[in-house]
Amino acid sequence: MRKKILSILLAGVMMFGLVGCGGNSDSGDASKEVNKSSDETKTSAPAELSGTISITGSTSVEKILNEMINEFCAIHPDVTINYTGSGSSAGIKDTIEKTNNIGASSRELKEEEQADGLKTEAFAYDGIAVVVNPKCGVSDISLEQLQGIYSGKITNWKELGGEDKEIFVVSREEASGTRSAFEELIKLEETDGLTSNAAVSQGNGPVQLAVAGNECAIGYVSFSYIDDTVKALTVEGIEPTVENVKSKTYALSRPFLFVYLEGEIGDIEKEFLKFALSEDGQKCVETHNGIRID
Amino acid sequence: MEQQMERNRVREVGERIVEGIFFLSAFMGVISALAIIVFVFYKGLHPFFGENAYSFVDFIFGTTWAPGKNTYGIFQMIVASVFATGGAIIVGVPIGVLTAIFISQIAPKPLVKIIEPTVELLAGIPSVLYGAFGLGVVVPVIQKISPRIYGQSMFAVIIVLTIMILPTIVTLSKSALDAVPASYKEASLGLGASKTETIFKAILPAAKSGILSATVLGIGRAIGETMAVMLIAGNPESGMPGSIWDKVRLLTTNIAIEMGYASGRQQEMLFATGVVLFSFIMLINFILIRMSKKLGGNVCK
Numbered sequence: 001m002r003k004k005i006l007s008i009l010l011a012g013v014m015m016f017g018l019v020g021c022g023g024n025s026d027s028g029d030a031s032k033e034v035n036k037s038s039d040e041t042k043t044s045a046p047a048e049l050s051g052t053i054s055i056t057g058s059t060s061v062e063k064i065l066n067e068m069i070n071e072f073c074a075i076h077p078d079v080t081i082n083y084t085g086s087g088s089s090a091g092i093k094d095t096i097e098k099t100n101n102i103g104a105s106s107r108e109l110k111e112e113e114q115a116d117g118l119k120t121e122a123f124a125y126d127g128i129a130v131v132v133n134p135k136c137g138v139s140d141i142s143l144e145q146l147q148g149i150y151s152g153k154i155t156n157w158k159e160l161g162g163e164d165k166e167i168f169v170v171s172r173e174e175a176s177g178t179r180s181a182f183e184e185l186i187k188l189e190e191t192d193g194l195t196s197n198a199a200v201s202q203g204n205g206p207v208q209l210a211v212a213g214n215e216c217a218i219g220y221v222s223f224s225y226i227d228d229t230v231k232a233l234t235v236e237g238i239e240p241t242v243e244n245v246k247s248k249t250y251a252l253s254r255p256f257l258f259v260y261l262e263g264e265i266g267d268i269e270k271e272f273l274k275f276a277l278s279e280d281g282q283k284c285v286e287t288h289n290g291i292r293i294d
Numbered sequence: 295m296e297q298q299m300e301r302n303r304v305r306e307v308g309e310r311i312v313e314g315i316f317f318l319s320a321f322m323g324v325i326s327a328l329a330i331i332v333f334v335f336y337k338g339l340h341p342f343f344g345e346n347a348y349s350f351v352d353f354i355f356g357t358t359w360a361p362g363k364n365t366y367g368i369f370q371m372i373v374a375s376v377f378a379t380g381g382a383i384i385v386g387v388p389i390g391v392l393t394a395i396f397i398s399q400i401a402p403k404p405l406v407k408i409i410e411p412t413v414e415l416l417a418g419i420p421s422v423l424y425g426a427f428g429l430g431v432v433v434p435v436i437q438k439i440s441p442r443i444y445g446q447s448m449f450a451v452i453i454v455l456t457i458m459i460l461p462t463i464v465t466l467s468k469s470a471l472d473a474v475p476a477s478y479k480e481a482s483l484g485l486g487a488s489k490t491e492t493i494f495k496a497i498l499p500a501a502k503s504g505i506l507s508a509t510v511l512g513i514g515r516a517i518g519e520t521m522a523v524m525l526i527a528g529n530p531e532s533g534m535p536g537s538i539w540d541k542v543r544l545l546t547t548n549i550a551i552e553m554g555y556a557s558g559r560q561q562e563m564l565f566a567t568g569v570v571l572f573s574f575i576m577l578i579n580f581i582l583i584r585m586s587k588k589l590g591g592n593v594c595k
Contacts, residue, residue, distance in 0.1 A: 166443045174361050174531070175555035193360060196532035199446055199541050202524060202551045206429075213434055216443045 050078035051268045057091020057104030060177055061256045064124060065104060067284040072275050079268055095259045101269050103259035106181070117262045123276040124290040127223045127253040128182050129240040131208065131230040133215045137162040140234045143251055146186045149218060152195030157216065169198040170210045170219035178204070178289075182220050185252050204289070220252075222289040242291055256290065334572055338565035348559075353566060358532040359548070361560040368567055370534045374542035375574070378448055378523075379516040381538070382455035386516075387509050389456070390463025391498075394505075397464070398471040399493055410468075417461035425525035428454040433526055442539045446528030449538040454522050459512035466511065470504020471497060503586065510582045517574055520546040545571045 055065065062085050069081045086094075088105040095103035096115045109120060130141055138160050148154035149167055158164045171194055172179035188194065201207045207219040212229035219230075223240060226232045232240050235251045244250035258273060265273075275281045282292045342350045348366065356367020393413065397406050432453050437445030474497050482496040483489070498505075528541025529551055535542045543551075549564050549571075556564055 168444045173529075173551045173554075174560070175552050177555075193362060194531065196358070196530060198530060199444065200529040200531060200543070200551065202529075206525060209429060210446070213429070214437060214444055 048078060049076045049268050049271060051266070052080040052082065053102065053268055053272060054100045055081060055083045055091075055102045055104055056086050056094045056100045057259070058088040058106040058256070059085035060088075060106040060126070060181060061104050061124075063177070063288045064256065064285055064290055067287060068276055068281055071280055071284060072272055075275075076268075076271070079272075081272070092259050095261060098261065098264060101260070101265060102272070105257045105259055107254055108257070109259070115261075117264075119260055119262050121258045121260070121273055121277075122255045122293055123258060123273075123281065124256040124285040124293060125242075125245045125253060126181055126256060127240060127242070127245040127250065127291055128178060128185070128220050129223055129226050130218065130220050130233045130235060130252065131211050131226065132218050132233060133211055134229070134231045135215045136218075136231060138233065139231070140237060142236055143186050146235075147188060147191065150183070150186060150188055150194060150198070151191035152197060153191070155197075165216045168214050168217040169195060170207050170217055171198045171200055172207065172220075173200055173202050178220065178222060181254065182252070185254065223291065224289055245291055331572070334565055334568045337562055338567075338569035341559060341562040341566060348563070353563070354570070357534050359543075360531060361552070361556070361563070364559065366560075366563040366566075367532075368545065368548065368570065370532065371543050371545045371548050371567070372570065374448065374527075374535055375517055375544045375546070375571075377535070378451045378455060378542065378544060379513055381448070381452035382459055382516045383509060383513055385452065386456040386459045386512060387463055390460050390508070390512070391467050391505055393460070393464045394467035394471055395493055395498070398468050399497065400489075413461050413464045416457065417465070421458070421519060421522040422525075423522075424454050424458055425522035428522060428526035436539075440539045444528065444541065446526055446541050447539050448527075448535055448542045450526040451523050451542065451544070452538065454526060455516045455519060458519060458522065459515050462512050462515055463508045466508035467501070467505045470501035470508070473504065474500045506585055507582055510578055510585065514575060514578045514582075517571070517578070518546060520544075520550045523547055524550055545574075 062083075065083055069083060073079055073081060083104075088107055091100070091103035092105055092109060092113050094100040096113070096118065105120070106126070109118075130146065132138065136157070138157060141160065145154060145160055148159075149169060150171065152169075154160070155167055156164065157167055172182075183189070183194070199210065201210050201219070204221045204225045207221050208225045208227075208230055211217040211219040221230075223242065223245075226240070234240070238244050238250045240250055240252070245253040248255075258276065260269065260273075277293060282294065285292055341348045342353070353366055353368060354372070355369050356365065357370045358365050358367045359371075360366075393409070397409055401409065428450055432450045433445035435445070436447060436450050437443075440447065440449070478496050478500055479492055482492040487495065523544055524547040527544060527547060529543045529547055530541045531543065545567055548567050552560065553564050
């Protein structure tokens, strides 16, 4: 009897223990705002920085940026960084109008967005590979063709110079960052959106598996998911390699940029930008399937 | 005398504490159930009321799910969930019940010792492994025989769900069959009935209520399955499934696949999907309770 009561109590304690551990995890919450201020600890960083940075802009960089902010604030506990995901255009506009300290953009600046003293600093690249089954006869594809396939206008491989077989379109779940980047890059918004004939896989791995298992399939994944089981297509004749992403020749890629006005940023901002390019900062990029800057 | 009273008092306190622990445990379950119900219903019914409310009819009977365009219709998912579950029950229940009869009535002891633990082992396999098995084995096979170019389909879902509900059906049916008094069997055999006649005419009818609750629990398990199904169903966003070869998206997978990063209206709509799913589960539980009341005493009468 004693033993039983003890075990019940222990089970209870363990349960609460679990609850305690689970509370702090990053769960991709509805709120796009991160507010990290930690005044409880006073670790002695060499030159103690304190203050607040406000970052607004691209939502695509959210995961990488949140992790960078967490890491940075762990080193500099008196610094508070607020990040609001409002879209690249809004972020750049905020920077020009001096309503934020740093803007985040997931594309190059447009001509009309250039302003005096406006600087950009790339901290990561994003590349998406189009993959098909190794048995597929097609080896190159254009952005226009991709748009046709994913909007449902092109449904047979023979329209792309392959065999007379239906195309099995594999996409990602609605909330996926890779999907929104892919749809943006192939300009899917010009059409009626994703074809209802497309299968949806949750995650890069399942997409890769689905394509590996079906001769007629086409899908898209992060670069790190290319292996022997699938064949990566060249896009507009350019191979999907990290080098081609960095030289900006590969079409399905984009840079992640910080945008700021020179002269408007102080020591904390400079320190944060330095951190983003440091080994620790680049690790955050890698964790979330980004391509390192170096 | 005083010592005796002291001992009684200590015992009394001990009893109280133990009772308290029991009460707390029971309370935990009730609180959790209530919290989940309130949370899901509050979140899920929210988008249908107040300013710029979404039409509930469009939600239930719409067949297009496109959060990007603020269109949320789940009729195709309701249909897919109902048919996938129904399919699994139609295939799984006969197999399960026949397995239970074999274990309980026919098989020699050594064989029972192999079959029973194996079936029970099926219940303990994590559902994501069923999904991996489905993706690695079932989907490629279906891809070969299917008129479509892909194997991710309602058929694959039915096959995997059938395997998943087997342990539930077998275990519960076997208990029901074992509970049939030996006198039934003896009387039937004594009257000259064959072994098969005895099983189907005497034993099976007597175990009817247990087998029915096994079926209902199987339905509950099948309709709520998420992880395994997500890997093999294809999960298209829109479009009504026309045959068992078509890709489907079930209610559960719709929630699981999108909840991770959803926010705002989309998140609320996923909770609303949860409300529909919850209603199905409550309906099944209600049927189960009614049934066990109605048929409960059948065996011992």
